[in-house]
Amino acid sequence: MAYEPPKQSMAGQIFDVITLLVLTIGALYIPLYLGLAGAAKVPNPITNPTWESLGQNATEQQQWAALGITDPAAANEIITARFDYSFSWTALIVMAVLVIGYFVMVVRLSDREYREVIEERFGTKRR
Amino acid sequence: MQDLASTAAGTDRIRLLRVLGPSHVWALGVGIVLVGEYMGWNFSVGKGGMIAGLMACWVAGLLYTCVAMIDSEVTSTVAAAGxxxxxxxxxxxxxxxxxxxLFLVMAYTMLEAANAITVGFLLDTVAGMQGQAGLHQQPFIVLAIMFLAWLNYRGVLATLTFNLVITAIAFIAIVALFVSVQFGASAVPLDFSAITSDPLPYGWVGIVASLHFGLWYYLGIEGTCQAAEEVRSPARSLPYGTMAGIMTLLIAATMTWYIxxxxxxxxxxxxxxxxxxxAARVTGNTSLMVLLFVGTAFATLASANGCINDASRAWFSMSRxxxxxxxxxxVHPVYRTPYRAIVFLVPIxxxxxxxxxxxxxVTFSILSGLLGYTFMTFNMVMFRNKWPLDRIKRGYVHPFHPLPTIVLLILCSTAYFAVFLGYGTQLSAMMCFYIVxxxxxxxxxxxxxxRGDQFTMPWPKPQGY
Known part of the structure; x- marks a missing residue:
């Protein structure tokens, strides 16, 4: 006999939508809002910068000027900013476990649900 | 194929209109993605330097070629909305x-948000050039999203025809800039001295790291199959439109990096x-500046437009x-669009x-896309295992299986590591979101x-079940 799902009330539907909204904003937006997530790019400005000390040749100086930046001090932070790619292997392993574990979990739980779908659609279950 | 869409919970059933051809599929894919040439891709240069940016462009091109090959086979067989x-x-x-x-909804909604941010930034930049610095960007961001949501609310044909026109103009703008600079239209010469003087500012790890934003050159091309239920001939139009889109983007991406x-x-x-x-500003050529202003505005609007279309259809399909x-x-009784899904995603x-x-x-959008590409790898293997080639007819069969799948999985793994370098916290936040x-x-x-409604294709029982 086909599975007959319960009918969801309007209140239940609203509750589910709010849950998803809270999840989306809580997990993705709040870390940004609190400054917990972001690019690990840090400026290392030099003192008394000149175009030469910032490693910019004559053509590049023309390009900066065309972009509206004629003072080397204004370009100092842009030119000297660098990402920090140092990382801990523990953090990398945790991340890998998180990603792989997520897919394993989803595929296994999906398969359990999929067998119910196939059983109902085709009538018999594999022995 | 199930080609009926319910209005609500399977009661009154109204069809989505089958009005789209290959050119619309191309426009939907390229229209969403072409903005990747106009903004975002350049962060890959920031993560690894000039050479790394080019390598990321080509490696990402290989990743998306695998995506297009795999997706074309499966979509030409499972031609349904979503x-x-x-x-x-x-x-x-x-x-x-x-x-x-959720991957689709998040990837497209975040891309839509990124497009709106770029519209605001572009107008602010132009206002500054006109001596009106300090323009408030927020009203323009809100206006862009609301206007495009309204267009989508009104109907898919008008929306995608609009996309076709503005996408073509945005693409022509890139070609025109490239050709003009080659023929000496720029007051400042091209300078690639950084390739020799500062080739890899982060070393080889910078090349890996740059793949993160290299995906942005093409992200969203797989959106071509979102409108499968509204395409007149899915088996022909979807592979054709997707492949043509990838070729268009490879050319545009390389020209963009060069200029x-x-x-x-x-x-x-x-x-x-x-x-x-x-880049157009640096040339000092007013015509090019106007053209690239128009190109940037059109590319962002076309992309946001396609994103609203795709995200709402994915949301609609899940709700159905x-x-x-x-x-x-x-489905809207007059416009035949998933109007409630369209409206709901606007505030997000x-x-x-x-x-x-x-x-x-951009990173949130990339991460959701990346999770989707990872899914495609094992999805393809399971598809061939459960229904071998002789069991069901495909509209298109991709060659060299499982090579594209293996290459895609390797590149996806590398891309996760690339995101981890510099944006690890966001990767964690995203994974926690999807796990919960x-x-x-x-x-x-x-x-x-x-249960039974989840399998609607006229296929035989899958092997192994």
Whole structure:
């Protein structure tokens, strides 16, 4: 006999939508809002910068000027900013476990649900 | 194929209109993605330097060629609204489908937000050039999202025809800039000296790291199959439109890298908000500046437009299947569009567009796309295993299986590491979001799903079940 799902009330539907909204904003937006997530790019400005000390040749100086930046001090932070790619292997392993574990979990739980779908659609279950 | 769409919970059933041809599919794919040439891709230069940016462009091109090959085979067989979502439902199972639906919604909604941010930034830059610095960007961001949502609300044909025109103009603008600079239209010469003087500022790890934003050159091309239920001949139009889109983007991406890297110092390029428009500014040529302003505006609007189309259809499909509240599964009685899904996603796009930096929003979009590409690898293997080539007829069979799948998996793994370098916190946040959402679906939401309705293709029983 086909599975007959319960009918969801309007209140239940609203509750589910709010849950998803809270999840989306809580997990993705709040870390940004609190400054917990972001690019690990840090400026290392030099003192008394000149175009030469910032490693910019004559053509590049023309390009900066065309972009509206004629003072080397204004370009100092842009030119000297660098990402920090140092990382801990523990953090990398945790991340890998998180990603792989997520897919394993989803595929296994999906398969359990999929067998119910196939059983109902085709009538018999594999022995 | 199931070609009926319910208005609400399977009561009154109204068809989505089958009005789209190959050119619309191309426009939908390229229209969403072409903005990747106008903004965002250049952060890959910031993460690894000039050479790394080019390598990321080509490696990402290889990744997306694999995506297009795999997606064309599966989509030409599972031609239903929702694209990869419908594939996951038939091949892996409901929870995977729910996740894929969320990948699509998040990737496109974040891309829509990124587009709106760029529109605001572009107008602010132009106002500054006119001596009106300090323009408030927020009203323009809100206006862009609301206007495009309204267009989508009114109808898919008008929306995608509009996309076709503005996408073509945006593409022509890139070609015109490239050709003009080659013929000496720039007051400042092209300069690639950084290739020799500062080739890899981060070493080889910078090349890996740059793949993160290299995906942005092409992200969203798989959106072509979102409109499968509205395409006149899916088996022909979807592979044709997708492949043509990839070729278009490979050409545009390489030209974009060449012009921008030659006209701007890599340190500036690596953090620029509107790199192609900035390249036109460097030329000092007013006509090119106007053209690239128009190109940037059109590319962002076309992309946001396609994103609203795709995100709403994924949301609509999930609601129709009761993975989400069925109230969202309604089709507008006059315009025949999933209007409730369109309207609901507007505030989410606005929250991120108004409150998050561009590179963060771009990263969220990339991560959701990346999870979707990872899904495609095992989805393809399961598809061939459950229904070998002689069991069901495909509209298109991709060659060299399983090579594209293996290459895609390797490149996806590398891309996760690339995101981890510099944006690890966001990767963690995203994974936590999807894990909690999955548990919520399996233990709370799945009870509302009709089991038998999740398999609607006229296929034989899958092998192994």
């Amino acid at each position: 694209g990869q979502y419908a594939q996951a439902k038939h091949i892996v199972g409901p929870l995977m489908a729910f996740n894929v639906g 921008c890297s030659g006209l701007m110092p890599w340190e500036y390029l690596g953090q620029a908000g509107t790199p192609l428009f900035d 299947d009761r993975y989400l509240p069925s109230w969202f599964g309604a 796009a606005l929250i991120f567009a108004l409150g998050a930096p561009l590179d963060q929003v 959402a999955s548990l919520w679906f399996h233990f709370r939401r799945y009870k509302f799903v009709r």
